[in-house]
Amino acid sequence: xxxxxxxxxxxxxxxxxxxxxxxxxxxxxxxxxxxxxxxxxxxxxxxxxxxxxxxxxxxxxxxxxxxxxxxxxxxxxxxxxxxxxxxxxxxxxxxxxxxxxxxxxxxxxxxxx
Amino acid sequence: xxxxxxxxxxxxxxxxxxxxxxxxxxxxxxxxxxxxxxxxxxxxxxxxxxxxxxxxxxxxxxxxxxxxxxxxxxxxxxxxxxxxxxxxxxxxxxxxxxxxxxxxxxxxxxxx
Numbered sequence: 001x002x003x004x005x006x007x008x009x010x011x012x013x014x015x016x017x018x019x020x021x022x023x024x025x026x027x028x029x030x031x032x033x034x035x036x037x038x039x040x041x042x043x044x045x046x047x048x049x050x051x052x053x054x055x056x057x058x059x060x061x062x063x064x065x066x067x068x069x070x071x072x073x074x075x076x077x078x079x080x081x082x083x084x085x086x087x088x089x090x091x092x093x094x095x096x097x098x099x100x101x102x103x104x105x106x107x108x109x110x111x112x113x
Numbered sequence: 114x115x116x117x118x119x120x121x122x123x124x125x126x127x128x129x130x131x132x133x134x135x136x137x138x139x140x141x142x143x144x145x146x147x148x149x150x151x152x153x154x155x156x157x158x159x160x161x162x163x164x165x166x167x168x169x170x171x172x173x174x175x176x177x178x179x180x181x182x183x184x185x186x187x188x189x190x191x192x193x194x195x196x197x198x199x200x201x202x203x204x205x206x207x208x209x210x211x212x213x214x215x216x217x218x219x220x221x222x223x224x225x
Contacts, residue, residue, distance in 0.1 A: 041158065042200055042215035050192040058213070078158065090155060092202070099163070100146040100204050 006105035013081040021076040023091030031094045033072040036087040081112045117216035124222045133186045133219045135201035146202045147186040196223045
C-alpha cells in the first residue's frame with residue numbers, strides 16, 4: 001500500500017517549457033488535490049477533483065491544467081513554465097469532504113529558470 | 114473572504130506543553146484540520162474538529178470553539194522530533210467544494 005505517489009521528485013525547466021506532474025493514490029479515495037508551497041508559506045490549492053471526471057479551480061489555477069484520468073490518477077500540467085511557478089508541488093487525496101483528512105504525496109520540487 | 118491566522122514561530126522546551134492557536138474567518142464553516150510538516154517532508158494529518166470541544170489523540174489534542182472562530186493544537190510531553198511546522202486548515206461551506214485554505218504555518222522549535 002504505497003499511499004500517494006508523485007513523479008518526478010525533482011525537475012528543472014527553462015521558461016516556456018511544458019511538463020506534466022503525475023500523481024496516483026491506491027487508497028480508493030474519491031477526492032484529489034494539487035497544491036503548491038512556496039518557501040516559508042502555507043499550501044495553496046491549485047486544482048481539486050471531487051471524483052473521477054470532475055475538476056474545479058482552487059485558489060491559484062492560472063498557468064495550470066489538470067486531468068483526472070481515473071479514480072487513481074490526477075495529473076497537473078504546466079503548458080508554458082514561468083519562474084513564478086518555481087515551487088514544491090504536493091498532490092493529496094482524501095475521503096469525501098467535509099472531513100478534511102488529506103494524505104499527501106512526497107512532493108515535486110520544480111525550478112524554472 | 115477566508116483567512117486563517119496562526120503565530121509564525123513558537124519555541125518550547127523538551128518535555129513541556131505548547132499550544133498553537135489558529136483563528137479563522139470564513140463565510141461558512143465545516144471544520145478545522147491540523148497538519149504537521151517536517152523540513153523537506155510532506156504534510157501529515159494530525160486532527161480534525163467539526164464540533165466544539167477537545168479531541169485527544171495521544172500526546173496531541175485539538176480544540177475548537179465555533180462561536181469564537183478559534184481553535185488550537187496542544188502538544189504535550191514535547192519531544193525533539195516534534196520540531197516541525199504546524200498548519201491549520203479550513204474548508205469553507207461555500208458554493209465551491211474547492212475552497213480549502215491553509216494557514217501560513219507555525220514553526221515549532223524545541224530546546225533540550
